[in-house]
Amino acid sequence: MGQTTSKPNSNLFQNSNFFSSYKRGFAxxxxxxxxxxLRPSIFSTLRKxxxxxxxxxxxxxxxxxxxxxxxxxxYLLFKDPEDKFYPSPEVLTQVFLMTYIxxxxxxxxxxxxxxxxxxPGQRILLGADWVWAVLEKPTKNPRIQIAVQVLHLPDxxxxxxxxxxxxxxxxxxxxxxxxxxxxxxxxxxVDFCTSIGKDCYALFLFLGRKSDKENIYGxxxxxxxxxxxxxxxxxxxxxxxFFKGSRYLxxxxxxxxxxxxxxxxxxxxLMIKFS
Amino acid sequence: xxxxxxxxxxxxxxxxxxxxxxxxxxxxxxxxxxGGDQNFDYMFKLLIIGNSSVGKTxxxxxxxxxxxxxxxxxxxxxxxxxxxxxxxxxxxKLQIWDTAGQERYRTITTAYYRGAMGxxxxxxxxxxxxxxxxxDWSTQIKTYSWDNAQVVLAGNKCDMEEERVVxxxxxxxxxxxxxxxxxxxxxxxxxxxxxxxxRLVDLICDKMSESLDSDPAVPTGAPTAKLTDSAxxxxxxxxxx
Numbered sequence: 001m002g003q004t005t006s007k008p009n010s011n012l013f014q015n016s017n018f019f020s021s022y023k024r025g026f027a028x029x030x031x032x033x034x035x036x037x038l039r040p041s042i043f044s045t046l047r048k049x050x051x052x053x054x055x056x057x058x059x060x061x062x063x064x065x066x067x068x069x070x071x072x073x074x075y076l077l078f079k080d081p082e083d084k085f086y087p088s089p090e091v092l093t094q095v096f097l098m099t100y101i102x103x104x105x106x107x108x109x110x111x112x113x114x115x116x117x118x119x120p121g122q123r124i125l126l127g128a129d130w131v132w133a134v135l136e137k138p139t140k141n142p143r144i145q146i147a148v149q150v151l152h153l154p155d156x157x158x159x160x161x162x163x164x165x166x167x168x169x170x171x172x173x174x175x176x177x178x179x180x181x182x183x184x185x186x187x188x189x190v191d192f193c194t195s196i197g198k199d200c201y202a203l204f205l206f207l208g209r210k211s212d213k214e215n216i217y218g219x220x221x222x223x224x225x226x227x228x229x230x231x232x233x234x235x236x237x238x239x240x241x242f243f244k245g246s247r248y249l250x251x252x253x254x255x256x257x258x259x260x261x262x263x264x265x266x267x268x269x270l271m272i273k274f275s
Numbered sequence: 276x277x278x279x280x281x282x283x284x285x286x287x288x289x290x291x292x293x294x295x296x297x298x299x300x301x302x303x304x305x306x307x308x309x310g311g312d313q314n315f316d317y318m319f320k321l322l323i324i325g326n327s328s329v330g331k332t333x334x335x336x337x338x339x340x341x342x343x344x345x346x347x348x349x350x351x352x353x354x355x356x357x358x359x360x361x362x363x364x365x366x367x368k369l370q371i372w373d374t375a376g377q378e379r380y381r382t383i384t385t386a387y388y389r390g391a392m393g394x395x396x397x398x399x400x401x402x403x404x405x406x407x408x409x410x411d412w413s414t415q416i417k418t419y420s421w422d423n424a425q426v427v428l429a430g431n432k433c434d435m436e437e438e439r440v441v442x443x444x445x446x447x448x449x450x451x452x453x454x455x456x457x458x459x460x461x462x463x464x465x466x467x468x469x470x471x472x473x474r475l476v477d478l479i480c481d482k483m484s485e486s487l488d489s490d491p492a493v494p495t496g497a498p499t500a501k502l503t504d505s506a507x508x509x510x511x512x513x514x515x516x
Contacts, residue, residue, distance in 0.1 A: 122354050126383075131351050140349070141327070141377055171357055175370060192352060195382040 055260050057113040057134075062253040064107065068100040069216050069275040076207060077214055089152035092207050093129055096150070111135065124176035127189030134260065144259060145200040146220070149189050151236065153208045186234045194225040198265050204239045205274070216274040217243070220255060223267035242271055249273040315359060315368035319479055320390055321472075324412055325397035326405035327376035330431040333462035334397065335373045338472055343463055350375040352383045360476065367476060388419035393475040394426045400446070400459065401438040406430075413453050423486075425478035426455045429471050434461040 072095050078087070097117060104110055117130045129150050133142035180188055186204070193200040203220040219242045227234055250258065250272045262268050323331040332350050336342050339356040355372045372391070374384040396412050398405040409428065416426060428450040430441060443459055450457035456474055460467040 116348065116351050118351065119354055122351065125354075126352050128351075142349075142379065172355070175355070175357065192383065196379050200379075 057109045058253055058256045060107045060109040061113055061256055064100050064103040065252040065274055067103045068096045071099040072096040072207060073214060073275055093150045097130060121172040121176040124173060125180055126192045127185045146203050147189050147193055148203045148205055150205045150207060153213060190224040190234055198222045218272040218274055220272060221269035223269055246271050316365040317367045318370060319367060319392050320370045321393045322372045322374060322391045323395045323397060324374050325376055326408050329397045329399040329405045330462050331397055332373050334431060334468060335371055337462040337465055337468045352380050353387055385419045391420050391424055392479045394424060395429050395471060396426055397429045397431050399432050400430045400441045401432055401435050403440045406441045409449060423482055425475060425482060427471055427475045428455040428457045430459040432461060433459040433466060434464040
């Protein structure tokens with residue numbers, strides 16, 4: 001493929017975090033020996049540090065993404081040998097999100113970095129399937145947000161059109177569609193992020209690409225609206241085009257590191273390989 | 276049985292923008308709005324606004340689903356629920372928009388003010404800052420919505436008496452100054468939740484009646500009887516809704 005995957009500062013970052021959490025793990029050992037069997041093992045304690053520094057969540061985020069991507073990949077290429085059973089591509093989105101959420105809760109990171117799944121109405125109004133947010137302490141207000149829209153392989157999306165899920169008929173969904181009928185889902189999410197500002201990123205998450213159906217990629221930017229200024233239409237082709245312009249792919253951890261270290265107000269556009 | 280379907284441009288009350296000084300309401304007696312259950316006589320678009328964490332989402336959940344959870348989940352951008360109520364045997368579909376209170380979402384939320392017929396402006400009786408922001412929210416309504424939009428001021432979390440920092444009198448006084456109706460409410464204990472919505476719907480109906488009275492070209496009036504959540508047993512004849 002000729003694509004390289006970067007891991008900026010990964011060792012240094014992981015190691016410093018590892019030792020600090022290791023120390024905390026021992027320092028906070030409870031004295032009572034009751035319920036020993038219910039206590040997590042020392043290894044899980046190491047993996048569940050209280051996220052105290054602003055960017056301590058990044059390696060944990062990486063762990064969550066790793067788990068979610070691996071689980072989703074298990075089903076990415078599923079094909080019924082009898083060609084009768086066609087699970088909705090939406091299932092893949094749900095598998096990814098369920099795995100991510102479960103992991104993030106078990107790693108105790110949601111006070112620093114949370115994930116809000118959108119309601120069916122919000123998915124249409126805002127164009128996002130879920131929104132990640134770096135939270136400010138102690139208010140827990142979002143400081144940085146990443147709105148995520150999942151894109152499936154075109155043939156899967158065609159299959160989805162032929163099997164409209166029941167929720168598509170719900171009143172809420174139809175009202176939401178009416179409210180935002182003149183925009184595509186891509187445009188709605190870009191509009192949503194633009195309305196918030198440069199600290200809100202749009203991430204288009206590709207569960208498989210035509211050229212690599214078994215991996216998960218993303219295009220992230222806080223500057224998609226620049227395309228609108230250039231009269232470019234924001235559609236799938238436009239987003240996929242970003243991969244042609246770059247041979248450099250960030251890791252999820254590298255993506256997050258770039259986001260939190262970026263100068264306020266600056267544009268940032270990245271391509272990421274999540275699996 | 277009411278009929279549904281048909282032209283999407285009909286069946287919803289149309290209000291002219293704030294440039295018009297009069298709320299001009301038109302309606303098709305049998306609601307034929309686009310989307311979902313199309314059996315309604317009127318569609319009212321309502322918004323709940325106010326500072327972050329005053330309890331807007333909980334208030335809506337209590338009203339629409341009769342549910343409450345103390346876990347705080349900050350609303351992202353905007354969301355909505357739909358609830359149908361009955362007044363004088365007419366079905367009124369309430370499209371209730373729940374807005375995020377944080378400043379970062381202000382561009383999105385104010386975009387939904389246009390076309391709203393009623394607002395519930397909420398503060399938290401245990402949070403002075405949220406009460407102090409009421410004036411600003413009121414200005415937002417005046418700036419972005421119709422002239423004739425109706426507003427009810429709601430002092431939420433009145434179950435937390437021990438932590439109260441805004442007195443009932445101060446809440447009432449501010450509401451009078453702003454020309455709003457006033458309730459103290461609790462989504463948690465289900466106090467005055469339904470009443471707040473009912474009053475807002477009444478105010479909208481009254482305003483519609485005024486407009487219709489002053490515009491003889493409009494054939495029918497607004498519903499005037501008490502609201503209920505259940506469908507009327509029989510279709511009454513001669514209803515002047």
